[in-house]
Amino acid sequence: MAQAMKIAIVDDEQDMRQSISQWLALSGFDTETFPSAEDALKSLGADYPGVVVSDIRMPGMDGMQFLKKLMSVDSALPVIMITGHGDVPMAVEAMRVGAYDFLEKPFNPDKMTELAKKATQARRMTLDARALRRELGDGSTMMKKLIGSSPVMDRLREDILDLGQADGHVLIDGETGTGKTLVAHALHAVGAKAGRKFVVVPCAGQEEDDLGRRLFGPMEEGGTQPLVEDARGGTLVLEDIEALPDKLQAKLLSWINDQGTPAETRVVAVCNLQEQGKTCEDSMRPDLYYRLAAMKITLPPLRQRGEDILMLFTRFADQFAEEYGCPAPGVTAQEAAQLLQAPWPGNIRQLTNIAERAVLQNRRGTGTISSLLMNDHDEVQPVMTTEGKPLKEYVEAFERMLIDNTMRRHKGSIVGVMEELCLPRRTLNEKMAKYGLQRSDYL
Incomplete structure (x- = not known):
C-alpha cells in the first residue's frame, strides 16, 4: 500500500x-x-x-x-x-x-x-x-522472502549465505517461475557488496547492437554510462544469460577477466532455459560458462518442496484476499492433496496465479480450487505428478496448514483455535511445536 x-x-x-x-x-x-x-x-x-x-x-x-x-x-x-x-x-x-x-x-x-x-x-x-x-541492502529482509521450511529451502538459504560472503561470480539456474531473480537479490543483500549498486540487465528480447552499447558502450553523447560502469563496485545481474549473443559473451568474458581477482564488480548470471533437455551449459561459451558456474545455485522446483506448497498458497491467498477485500478461500483435505500432488510446471508464478483466481472465485461464491487446478490454461495443463508421497506426509501437511490458517484467523488466540479445532491445550501445543508454529507470529 x-x-x-x-x-x-x-x-x-x-x-x-x-x-x-x-x-x-x-x-x-x-x-x-x-x-x-x-x-x-x-x-x-x-x-x-x-x-x-x-x-x-x-x-x-x-x-x-x-x-x-x-x-x-x-x-x-x-x-x-x-x-x-x-x-x-x-x-x-x-x-x-x-x-x-x-x-x-x-x-x-x-x-x-x-x-x-x-x-x-x-x-x-x-x-x-x-x-x-x-x-535490497537488508539481508535479513531478503532472506525472509525465501519462504519455506522444506529441506531443499533450508539448503538453498545455506547456499545463499555461503556464496553471498564469497567474492566469485555466480550462476543461478532452475525452472521458470522458481524465483531466481529474488535469489540474486538475496545474494547481494547478504554479501560484502550490500548497499552498493545492484544493476539488473535483461539479455532476452533485445537487439544485439543495442544491448552491447547498453552494457559496454560507447554511449551516445550526453547519454548515461554503460551498465558495467554503472554497476562498478556492486553486483551486475544478467537475466536470461543464455540469450546473450556469442559476440557479447566473448566481450563479457574479456571484461570479467580484466577485473582480476577478487572482482571489483560481481556478476550474477541468471539462466532461464525452458526447452526440454537443454541446459545453460549448452547455450554458452564453455570458457564463460565455467567462469560463472564455479559457484552455482540451482533452485528447487515447487513440486519438490512438500508442505511449502500449502504454506505458500495460504500466504498468497491471504494477501490477495486483503487486496480484494474479501475472505480467503478455505482448503479442503482433497484440495490440499491436489495442491501437493500437482506438478506445477510454472512453479511459484503458477501457484500465485492459482491463489489469486481462487480468491476471486471465492468472492463470487463460485468454483473450487480443484477446478482451477484441472483447468489452468495459463500454464501446461496440470496432471497429477508421478512423484508419490507417503500418506503420513499428506496428513501432516494438511494438519499444519489447518492449524496455521486457524491461528491466523484468530490472531494467535489459543482459546479460539482450541475451540474451533476441538483440540485440548496440550495437544495443540505439541502439534505447534512439531510444525514449528510460534504463537508470537500471529499476534
Missing part, C-alpha cells in the same frame, strides 16, 4: 497558511501547518512522507535559511516556496539551492494544487526507491 503523502505548510501569517491548508485539503491532501520555520523543523526530518510549502519572508528564520536547513537534512525533499512580487530573484536563488519550485503571490489555487500533485508524486518515487534500496 502506498504511503500517504502529507503537505507541511509553513507561514507566519495565520490567514495565509489556513487558506492554503483548506484549499489543499479540499483537493484531497493531508495537510499540517506551522507558524514558523523553527516549529516546522521539529517535525520535518529525513524521509518526511510528503512535501513542504513555505513562505520566503518570515520573522526569525526566513524561508531561505529554512530551505538550506531542510536540504542539509534531506536534499531530495520537495520544497515549494511562496514569494511576493519583489522576491522573485530570491526565489530563483532558492531554486539553485534546491527548492522544487516557487509560486508568486497572488497565485492561482489550481496551480498550487497541480504543483502539489507533481511534488508529492516525485516524493513518493524518492521514498519508494529508498525503501527498495534499504530492502
Whole structure:
C-alpha cells in the first residue's frame, strides 16, 4: 500500500497558511501547518512522507535559511516556496539551492494544487526507491522472502549465505517461475557488496547492437554510462544469460577477466532455459560458462518442496484476499492433496496465479480450487505428478496448514483455535511445536 503523502505548510501569517491548508485539503491532501520555520523543523526530518510549502519572508528564520536547513537534512525533499512580487530573484536563488519550485503571490489555487500533485508524486518515487534500496541492502529482509521450511529451502538459504560472503561470480539456474531473480537479490543483500549498486540487465528480447552499447558502450553523447560502469563496485545481474549473443559473451568474458581477482564488480548470471533437455551449459561459451558456474545455485522446483506448497498458497491467498477485500478461500483435505500432488510446471508464478483466481472465485461464491487446478490454461495443463508421497506426509501437511490458517484467523488466540479445532491445550501445543508454529507470529 502506498504511503500517504502529507503537505507541511509553513507561514507566519495565520490567514495565509489556513487558506492554503483548506484549499489543499479540499483537493484531497493531508495537510499540517506551522507558524514558523523553527516549529516546522521539529517535525520535518529525513524521509518526511510528503512535501513542504513555505513562505520566503518570515520573522526569525526566513524561508531561505529554512530551505538550506531542510536540504542539509534531506536534499531530495520537495520544497515549494511562496514569494511576493519583489522576491522573485530570491526565489530563483532558492531554486539553485534546491527548492522544487516557487509560486508568486497572488497565485492561482489550481496551480498550487497541480504543483502539489507533481511534488508529492516525485516524493513518493524518492521514498519508494529508498525503501527498495534499504530492502535490497537488508539481508535479513531478503532472506525472509525465501519462504519455506522444506529441506531443499533450508539448503538453498545455506547456499545463499555461503556464496553471498564469497567474492566469485555466480550462476543461478532452475525452472521458470522458481524465483531466481529474488535469489540474486538475496545474494547481494547478504554479501560484502550490500548497499552498493545492484544493476539488473535483461539479455532476452533485445537487439544485439543495442544491448552491447547498453552494457559496454560507447554511449551516445550526453547519454548515461554503460551498465558495467554503472554497476562498478556492486553486483551486475544478467537475466536470461543464455540469450546473450556469442559476440557479447566473448566481450563479457574479456571484461570479467580484466577485473582480476577478487572482482571489483560481481556478476550474477541468471539462466532461464525452458526447452526440454537443454541446459545453460549448452547455450554458452564453455570458457564463460565455467567462469560463472564455479559457484552455482540451482533452485528447487515447487513440486519438490512438500508442505511449502500449502504454506505458500495460504500466504498468497491471504494477501490477495486483503487486496480484494474479501475472505480467503478455505482448503479442503482433497484440495490440499491436489495442491501437493500437482506438478506445477510454472512453479511459484503458477501457484500465485492459482491463489489469486481462487480468491476471486471465492468472492463470487463460485468454483473450487480443484477446478482451477484441472483447468489452468495459463500454464501446461496440470496432471497429477508421478512423484508419490507417503500418506503420513499428506496428513501432516494438511494438519499444519489447518492449524496455521486457524491461528491466523484468530490472531494467535489459543482459546479460539482450541475451540474451533476441538483440540485440548496440550495437544495443540505439541502439534505447534512439531510444525514449528510460534504463537508470537500471529499476534
